[in-house]
Amino acid sequence: MAATHSTRMLILGSGPAGLTAAIYGARAGLAPIVVQGIQPGGQLTITTDVENYPGFADVIQGPWLMEQMQKQAEHVGTRMEWDHIVAVDLSQRPFRMIGDSGNIYVGDTLVIATGAQAKWLNLPSEERLKGKGVSACATCDGFFYRGKKVIVIGGGNTAVEEALYMTNHSHDVTLIHRRDSLRAEKILQQRLFAHPNIKVLWNREIAEFIGEGTPEGLVAADLRDTTTGAIERIELDGAFVAIGHVPATELFKGKLEVDADGYIPVTPGTSRTSIPGVFACGDVMDKVYRQAVTAAGTGCMAALDAEKFLAEADYEAAPAAHEVEAA
Structure with missing residues (x-):
């Protein structure tokens, strides 16, 4: 039977960007849900030797690195869902997603970390x-x-x-x-x-x-x-x-601003997209660097931006709630 899952922070994608966003979101008490997509762990799961990720003197394996990131995200309070989103509604908050399983995912904020695939x-x-x-x-x-x-x-x-x-x-x-x-x-x-x-x-x-x-x-x-x-x-x-990359944004075309190459543009220096409460990180918004470490960095930014957005939204809603109580 289909179920509905609700969270303060819904994350699509489970590569370095998505899992880093999850780690920071969970530590902020937002109980994030990560919908892993059709390639759990992202492109690093098909990368063998990784020699340039900070903190490791020896060569490490891409799949192992992603396993460690997932374990850390789960350890601090992230819930992982094995599903593939097939439909989205960004017209109002909370945002709603429908999975291939039939399950519905509802998020007060949405972090898009769906990545890009090399051609x-x-x-x-x-x-x-x-x-x-x-x-x-x-x-x-x-x-x-x-x-x-x-x-x-x-x-x-x-x-x-x-x-x-x-x-x-x-x-x-x-x-x-x-x-x-x-x-x-x-x-x-x-x-x-x-x-x-x-x-x-x-x-x-x-x-x-x-x-x-x-x-x-x-x-x-x-x-x-x-x-x-x-x-x-x-x-x-x-x-x-080196014949280019294809960002995984087909799901969002016509519902969220994307550029001529299909990437999601963000406000410079942030992860904010054209819709308040929707954030993008990793290769889905980065057509220049496309590295695991830069993806992780923007994942951190997305979580912090989402946390700030929610704090401001809660603060703005508080006076209205007090007025109702007084009445």
């Missing part, structure tokens, strides 16, 4: 070699390719920025682009073309990633010429797919 090439070999030489985040995994030969796939700002970033670790970076010109901003293109350690292969796309060994690891890629169809193989150690 992939959708090749079987890509799927097989994810985390084994194929990545979608140079700033996350570039450190593992120090002194090695890498390629970056794409032609927009993300691809050019990742190629430039990889020169901090590699002296052999190749940008692969399926067209004969880039979409990236001109200033980024100028930096790319001027860099001595980056070369560009135009009119090329990935036909296949090649893996060898036990356990299997990336060793090469077959490139298809988009004008002639010819295939050439290049040896490499790492490949970074």
